[in-house]
Amino acid sequence: MSKGAGNEPFWQSKSLDALLQDEWESLCDGCARCCLIKLEDEDTTETFFTDVACHLLDNQSCRCGDYGNRTTRVPTCVNVTPDALPKIAHWMPPTCAYRLLWEGQELRWWHPLISGDPNSVHSAGISVRGRIISELSIPEEEQDDRIVDWPLWDVEDLSKSGD
Numbered sequence: 001m002s003k004g005a006g007n008e009p010f011w012q013s014k015s016l017d018a019l020l021q022d023e024w025e026s027l028c029d030g031c032a033r034c035c036l037i038k039l040e041d042e043d044t045t046e047t048f049f050t051d052v053a054c055h056l057l058d059n060q061s062c063r064c065g066d067y068g069n070r071t072t073r074v075p076t077c078v079n080v081t082p083d084a085l086p087k088i089a090h091w092m093p094p095t096c097a098y099r100l101l102w103e104g105q106e107l108r109w110w111h112p113l114i115s116g117d118p119n120s121v122h123s124a125g126i127s128v129r130g131r132i133i134s135e136l137s138i139p140e141e142e143q144d145d146r147i148v149d150w151p152l153w154d155v156e157d158l159s160k161s162g163d
């Protein structure tokens, strides 16, 4: 992990738009919450998460099946960049590392860069692993019935809910 001059980790010593590409990519915790289908209330523009996942998402690894071509294969796939964050952060999952840093918050203990373990996002219950179905598995008109709150929750909220 690269460190700043004061020995801070790179995400604390640098601004988001100064990160190297591999530093930027490593900030993604691998939760795949952003790969869930989202629905928007036409009147209020409020965004709701469903437990229906993009057809390219691998349910077990929580990785994109074609990351390099994702925005071509899935035009609604959001390309998270420093420039895009001001426009998209408000509807990204509150636990998303990019949103947390953009809001001036710290990475959570279960983030792989903090824990040193790429599985901690799964073992902490933050990732979508085991909670989702593919959009290929249900008719599109049934997505309205699949709105869920847990993509908005951190570990404490998940344990209170017994989820």
Ligand code: SF4
Pocket: 027, 028, 029, 030, 031, 032, 033, 034, 035, 080, 092, 093, 095, 096, 097, 098
């Ligand atoms: S929500 Fe954020 S941290 Fe989680 S997979 Fe998406 S971009 Fe990565």
Ligand code: SF4
Pocket: 034, 035, 036, 054, 055, 056, 057, 058, 063, 064, 065, 066, 067, 070, 071, 073, 074, 077, 078
């Ligand atoms: S294309 Fe890949 S990164 Fe984009 S939403 Fe689908 S699974 Fe996620």
